[in-house]
Amino acid sequence: MTSPSRSLEAMRAGAPLVQCITNYVAMNFAANVLLAAGAAPAMVHDAEESGEFAAVAGALTVNIGTLSPRWVAGMVEAIDGATGAGKPWVLDPVACFATGLRRETTTKLMQLRPTIVRGNASEILAIAGESSSGQGVDAGDSVQAAEAAARKVAQEAGSVVAVTGAVDFVTDGARGVWISGGSPLMPRVTATGCALTCLVGAYAAVVEDPLDATVGALAHFAVAGEMAGDGVSGPGSFSAAFLDALMAVGPESLGAARVRAA
Amino acid sequence: MTSPSRSLEAMRAGAPLVQCITNYVAMNFAANVLLAAGAAPAMVHDAEESGEFAAVAGALTVNIGTLSPRWVAGMVEAIDGATGAGKPWVLDPVACFATGLRRETTTKLMQLRPTIVRGNASEILAIAGESSSGQGVDAGDSVQAAEAAARKVAQEAGSVVAVTGAVDFVTDGARGVWISGGSPLMPRVTATGCALTCLVGAYAAVVEDPLDATVGALAHFAVAGEMAGDGVSGPGSFSAAFLDALMAVGPESLGAARVRAA
Amino acid sequence: MTSPSRSLEAMRAGAPLVQCITNYVAMNFAANVLLAAGAAPAMVHDAEESGEFAAVAGALTVNIGTLSPRWVAGMVEAIDGATGAGKPWVLDPVACFATGLRRETTTKLMQLRPTIVRGNASEILAIAGESSSGQGVDAGDSVQAAEAAARKVAQEAGSVVAVTGAVDFVTDGARGVWISGGSPLMPRVTATGCALTCLVGAYAAVVEDPLDATVGALAHFAVAGEMAGDGVSGPGSFSAAFLDALMAVGPESLGAARVRAA
Structure with missing residues (x-):
């Protein structure tokens, strides 16, 4: 297993170009998170160019937060481009339980076999076909309650599945890892x-x-979040401190990350 | 009348899911404002799902800031969904005086009878059919100059109308309230x-x-803005402090809010 | 030549309305930058209204960062509106080298003769028809390496061209100015x-x-960036301090700006 510290060193050394098809709410913050962490974001979404760009980027991420049919077409093109070029892609099935359009889109995208799926507990439970108590875009279920669902989705889809929340759980169907912070x-x-x-x-x-x-x-x-939480007075000051911390975190800090096998 | 303190307690206790169809500029900040204040935002706009979602959310808000025909269709679907489910909806007629598309869209949306309209003085004057001196998205008129227009719009549309600016005025056509801060x-x-x-x-x-x-x-x-303004050195630090203050404000702080009947 | 201090005074006095057709990532930050600096932003992009609005605004800016065909149509309408009304417009050819859609769009927009083009070195090299080593949206070339390309583009297009990076270079084809900070x-x-x-x-x-x-x-x-960089601990705190500094900068601070003729 590559330790988080080693992975961080590799990420900083590579400064990878990441094509992010994400929602309107997240675009600015996500780009700032990648820049602070040491990567290079590019938000390229339209079907006219998303597939072409995916062949150039180091990885693709697809998020269904503010969905529309035109964007779904761009997602599919980008996924085809990434897959054809042997690049990994990550699915974020935001509120996939909330509407028919989200359910259909998530089913379609899961069939394209994401390398990794990251969602909250309610989203992963919904993908596993179990009942979830999500409301809007927020999880109504604990990460622990979604562990079995995550393992099932990972096995069926051949994806790594991450359930994030107060603690995080990651599995490839066989192995399982918990991360806290x-x-x-x-x-x-x-x-x-x-x-x-x-x-x-x-x-x-x-x-x-x-x-x-x-x-x-x-x-x-998790480590950056913990660092940033010290001494701030609310979500506005936290947000700025969090970006600072993402940049400040070094391999030595990640050595202390609370990661344990399930 | 429910006091602002009681209303705040109810809002925090309910942590309502709010469907926001807002403009690209505002999406991230508006979501952060709702989360800091204690509510749960969901930005769901496309006609394929906006009406379905509106039946689930506790309220809908519609903002025409970055307008396009596809989004107008999504707004109308969402309003139909909210109205059909008996949920309140709020209209924000950004720069409704500035172009033909904005004038037409505002007329169409006003006919759908918003529960509440919130705008700046120039926008409310324009809806009332009076001349306004707005330029771009900013008000060129004082809130005081729009009081009569606000009462008129409230009576004709059956909506509560809020005109916000250096001071704020709210009316249901009969009652009127001023808020400062x-x-x-x-x-x-x-x-x-x-x-x-x-x-x-x-x-x-x-x-x-x-x-x-x-x-x-x-x-x-208003109270959070006043708290945040103390000791910051400009709009960047204000913005972070304001989110902190929206979370920090409690019922006791709202007791001191400068609210008076007109 | 109008000094930067005089220009700042004129900008603050005029508080110009600027129509910005920019990308989803930049919209919020760009609007905050303009408000902090003393101008009035309006993000109006759709072909249904962009041309009409351009005749009212004091200037137009067009950025191809998150491109789609519908937005290109809105850009062209806005440019026609601005040009017809004798208003200046500025082109930002984000990652114009990265995909076919970006190359075609940039060629089309350059033919509409922007008053000013602002890009990074790789973008300006690409417009000049020279090989660039840009990756994604970031420059892979130094500003110095793009000086000749900037002069060439300025002469051929009749535009002022700005190449920005660790230092900035501005030219109208004949004159050249370097700005550092x-x-x-x-x-x-x-x-x-x-x-x-x-x-x-x-x-x-x-x-x-x-x-x-x-x-x-x-x-x-440049001056605001230098002021903001003092004493911050990372990109999150820098971003807030930068907005504060854009507002705090006065004509006297700009007198010390490191501007020199090439």
Whole structure:
């Protein structure tokens, strides 16, 4: 297994170009998260160019947060481009339980076999076909309650699956890893999960094993979140401190990340 | 009348899901404002799903800031969904005087009878059919100059109308309330008005009287703005402090809000 | 030549309305940059209204960062509107080398003769028809390496051309100006270049000579970046401090801007 510290070193050394098809809410914050962490974001979404660009980028991330039919076409083109070029891609199935369009789109995208899926507990439960208590875009279920669903989705789809929340769980169907850290202020800042998906893409571009890549990104996020939470007075000051911390975190800090095998 | 303090308690207790169809500029900030204040935002706009989602959300807000025909269709679907489900909806007629598309769209949306309209003085004057001196997206008129127009629009449309600016005025056509507070830095931060519209939606989801709901949201915003303005050195630091303050404001702080009947 | 200090005074006095057609990542930050600096942004992009609005605004800026065919149509309408009304417009050819859609769009927009073009070195080299080593949206070339290309593009297109990076170069084909300042944290904050393009638009709306206008905006940005970089701990705190500094910078600070003729 590649340790989170090694993965961070590889990510910083590679400064990978990550094509992010993400939602309107998350775009600015996700780009800032990648730049602070050490990667290079590019938001390229339209079907006219998304597939062409995917062949050039180191990884692709696809997020269905603010969905429309035209964007779904761009996602599919980009996924085809990434897959054809042998590049990893990460799916973020935002509120996939909430509407018919989200359910259909998620089913279609899962059939394209994402390298990695990152969602909250309610989203992963929904993909596994189990009942979830998600409301809007927020999870109504604990990460622990979604562990079995995550393993099932990973096995059926051949994807690494990450369930993130107060603690995070990552599995490839066989192995399982828990990561803890972060800050209670993170759910008070919009698009933290969406930005994390993009960071998973950055790690996946340079770390060969998608499980290791995902654990690296989640550990980086968790440690930075914990650092940033100290001494701030609310979500606005947290957000700025979090970007600072993503840049400040070094391999030595990640050595202390609380990562343990399931 | 429900006091702003009571309304805040109700909003925090309910943590309502608010569907926000807002502009590209405002989306991230508006979502962060709702999360900091204690509500749950969901940006769902496309006609393929906006109506379905509106039946689930506690309230809907519609903002025409970055307008296009496809989005207008999504707005109308969402409004139909909200109205059919008995949910309140709030209109933010950004720069409704500036182009033909904005004038037509505002006329169409006003005919769908918003529960609440929140705009700046120039926008409310324009809806009332009076001449306004707005330029671009900014008001060129004082809130005081729009009081009569606000009462007229409220009576004709059956909506609560809020005119916000250096001071705020809210009316249901009969009653009128003035709210003061905020910070001179607020007009230097983009999308504060758009975010306020979303917060009005959060209050409207849980407070039955739309006038009380609007006053609660405006008082919450004004008190947080005043708190945040102390000791910051410009619009960037204000913006972070403002999100912190929206979370920190409690019912006791709102007790001191400067709210008075007209 | 109008000095940067004079240009700043003129921009603050005029508080020009700038129509910005920019990308989804940049919209919020660019609007905040303009408000902090003293101008009035309006993001109006769709072909249904972009041309009508351009006749009212003081200047137009067009950025191809998150491109789609519908938006290209809106750009062309807006440019026609601005040109017809005798208003200046600024092109930001983001990653114009990266895909066929970007190459075609940039060729089409250059034929419409932008008043000013602002890009990074790789973008300007690509427009000049020379090989660039850009990757994604970032420059892989130094500003110095693009000086000759900038002069060539300026002469052929009849535009002022600004190449920005660690130092900035501005030329109208005959004259050339170098501007230094800023902070090494600026490339770690997304959309700083895009926001700068919008600020160039604000100066172009009020300063008659497009070269002087561009130099004024770049000096304002460089001095604010340098002020903000002092004592911050990363890109998150830099971003807030930068907005504060854009507002705090006065004509006296710009007198010390490091601007020299080439």
